[in-house]
Amino acid sequence: MSEMAIRTVNLTKDFKNVRAVDGLSIEAPAGKVFGFLGPNGSGKTTTIHLLLGLLGPTSGSAEVLGFDTRRQADEIRERSGALLEFPGVYERLSAVDNLEFYGRVWKMSASERKERTKELLTHIGLWERRTETVGKWSRGMKQKLAVARAIYHRPSLVFLDEPTAGFDPVAAATLHDDIASLASREHVTVFLTTHNLAEAEKLCSKIAVINKGKLAAIGRPDELRSKAGGPRLEIIGGGFSDALITSLRAMPEVAEVSQMDGRLVIEVRGDGRTSHLVKLIANSGGEIEEVRKGKASLEEAFLSLVEEAKT
Amino acid sequence: MIILHDVLTVMWKESREIIAIYGSLKGGIFRYMLIIGIFGIYIPYNIGRGFAENPFYLLMYVWITMIMGVGTVVDSIAGERERHTLETLLASRLSDSTILFGKVLSTVLNGFGMNVILIVLGLTVVNVAFWNGQITLYPMEAFALVLLVSLLINIFFAALGVLVSLRAQTVRQGSEMLLVALIGIAAVPFILFFVIPNDLKKKVLDAIVSTSLTGLEVGAIAVLTIMCLITLYIAMLNFRRDKLILD
Numbered sequence: 001m002s003e004m005a006i007r008t009v010n011l012t013k014d015f016k017n018v019r020a021v022d023g024l025s026i027e028a029p030a031g032k033v034f035g036f037l038g039p040n041g042s043g044k045t046t047t048i049h050l051l052l053g054l055l056g057p058t059s060g061s062a063e064v065l066g067f068d069t070r071r072q073a074d075e076i077r078e079r080s081g082a083l084l085e086f087p088g089v090y091e092r093l094s095a096v097d098n099l100e101f102y103g104r105v106w107k108m109s110a111s112e113r114k115e116r117t118k119e120l121l122t123h124i125g126l127w128e129r130r131t132e133t134v135g136k137w138s139r140g141m142k143q144k145l146a147v148a149r150a151i152y153h154r155p156s157l158v159f160l161d162e163p164t165a166g167f168d169p170v171a172a173a174t175l176h177d178d179i180a181s182l183a184s185r186e187h188v189t190v191f192l193t194t195h196n197l198a199e200a201e202k203l204c205s206k207i208a209v210i211n212k213g214k215l216a217a218i219g220r221p222d223e224l225r226s227k228a229g230g231p232r233l234e235i236i237g238g239g240f241s242d243a244l245i246t247s248l249r250a251m252p253e254v255a256e257v258s259q260m261d262g263r264l265v266i267e268v269r270g271d272g273r274t275s276h277l278v279k280l281i282a283n284s285g286g287e288i289e290e291v292r293k294g295k296a297s298l299e300e301a302f303l304s305l306v307e308e309a310k311t
Numbered sequence: 312m313i314i315l316h317d318v319l320t321v322m323w324k325e326s327r328e329i330i331a332i333y334g335s336l337k338g339g340i341f342r343y344m345l346i347i348g349i350f351g352i353y354i355p356y357n358i359g360r361g362f363a364e365n366p367f368y369l370l371m372y373v374w375i376t377m378i379m380g381v382g383t384v385v386d387s388i389a390g391e392r393e394r395h396t397l398e399t400l401l402a403s404r405l406s407d408s409t410i411l412f413g414k415v416l417s418t419v420l421n422g423f424g425m426n427v428i429l430i431v432l433g434l435t436v437v438n439v440a441f442w443n444g445q446i447t448l449y450p451m452e453a454f455a456l457v458l459l460v461s462l463l464i465n466i467f468f469a470a471l472g473v474l475v476s477l478r479a480q481t482v483r484q485g486s487e488m489l490l491v492a493l494i495g496i497a498a499v500p501f502i503l504f505f506v507i508p509n510d511l512k513k514k515v516l517d518a519i520v521s522t523s524l525t526g527l528e529v530g531a532i533a534v535l536t537i538m539c540l541i542t543l544y545i546a547m548l549n550f551r552r553d554k555l556i557l558d
Contacts, residue, residue: 052402054556078404088399090324092331097324104320105403107313133335149399159402 005030005157005189006051010060013046013213020046022213023060028206031187033179035194035204035221039306043213044193045085048159051191052077065157081155083163087146091135095126095145098134099152106153120148123178139166147175151182157189158182164196172199179203201298209305216305224301233274235264235281236290244284248277317405321413322420329383329421346425350375351432356440363437366453372429373461380422380465382486384472387414389485392476392555401552411550415469415543422465427458456528463535470542477549 053073103113330339479485
């Protein structure tokens with residue numbers, strides 16, 4: 001297998017008059033968690049459909065696990081697991097039957113299925129409820145079962161579309177650990193789409209942001225954060241006069257200054273040195289309680305990328 | 312071998328879903344037992360030996376079991392789409408044709424299998440309850456014909472159900488479309504009766520009247536077989552991942 005689990009080149013998909021995916025070129029490294037972010041309707045689901053060979057591209061190409069999505073889609077699906085937009089669990093069947101079915105689909109032996117079912121249902125805390133009809137379960141429980149189903153046959157690549165939707169914080173934290181462990185210990189490639197940017201920042205080694213079908217940015221989370229701007233200085237305190245704010249704004253290394261709820265936030269350009277700014281604030285009568293320095297969050301980076309694409 | 316394994320796997324899942332169509336597996340098994348109790352025991356017992364001697368009852372059972380089976384294919388495809396399980400199934404390693412045949416065969420087995428169970432059980436009940444020293448059997452030719460017709464009708468309606476379900480977003484929509492299709496099929500003979508010129512109509516009727524019963528039976532079986540093959544072929548052409556994902 002090549003070092004890249006997924007590689008797309010100018011991947012494009014048109015539906016009648018709508019271009020859902022527009023010249024998408026991405027590379028997702030094998031054995032890592034790859035984040036795929038974008039607002040609703042940005043083309044994330046269509047991209048997953050294209051990568052699984054469920055849809056053919058209008059133009060461009062995609063290679064998944066070394067197989068071409070047009071000609072070798074069966075090979076890709078043979079080696080992949082997927083949790084798509086909906087949990088997709090059979091609500092009239094029990095949890096055991098749901099997993100048993102997909103175990104049979106992936107040609108696992110009876111003993112393997114029995115062992116794996118017990119292992120996964122115990123791990124997600126649903127073993128005691130294994131014979132209940134899934135339709136009676138909460139959304140979070142169904143989602144847990146769907147995640148278990150996606151990794152049941154130990155695939156090389158897993159597509160997880162909003163896997164923590166409906167999860168409580170404890171369940172979400174457990175799943176985060178499981179996803180990280182899948183990649184680090186079992187060398188599984190995880191293609192993760194999520195609206196939870198903290199989740200993406202925590203888990204993903206590389207992130208692609210798409211908007212209106214086009215790639216807006218791709219890189220490590222810290223690289224994307226850098227794209228949203230330079231370092232940020234946050235001063236907590238009081239006495240921030242209008243004259244001080246005006247003089248800060250006049251400085252060439254200051255990109256933006258905003259004030260709210262006793263906080264002064266200064267976006268800095270260039271090399272990010274800020275000690276002289278703190279000195280200026282103190283000398284101008286500012287009462288400094290606390291100084292924080294950091295980069296923009298991934299959420300801010302994401303929003304700025306989406307806004308950028310709009311303009 | 313792999314194809315057979317995959318078809319059987321889909322059938323394994325479908326059979327469980329069909330049994331539990333109104334809720335749980337236990338409830339489904341109770342429903343089947345009730346149907347078997349009414350049509351396999353109660354009705355034959357009340358009719359008596361006439362149940363085995365009159366082929367009308369065999370034909371009635373073909374109709375009853377077909378009605379029971381026909382809705383399951385709509386639930387199996389349009390229902391999977393409505394419940395958002397179809398997309399996950401399509402993302403698996405199963406091929407389009409194994410999914411299709413697994414679903415069609417499950418439906419056929421549900422209708423045809425139930426028909427076989429009911430007529431065999433009915434015959435047993437009649438023989439046990441009204442034992443007169445010798446075993447009563449169905450008229451052999453009628454029995455064989457009914458089995459063949461039951462099988463073909465179930466295949467035809469399963470394939471028709473697939474075609475209808477491909478265009479339906481919900482089970483309700485699929486069932487309504489299937490009803491319209493059935494009305495359309497039932498209307499064909501009447502439409503032909505009015506459209507065909509009188510001289511041609513007379514020739515056809517003369518040919519039917521002059522043909523032996525066996526000849527008519529063979530003709531009907533041939534027509535049904537052709538209808539099955541054509542509908543199945545169209546279903547195969549249309550049951551494709553890219554179409555199912557988009558529709």
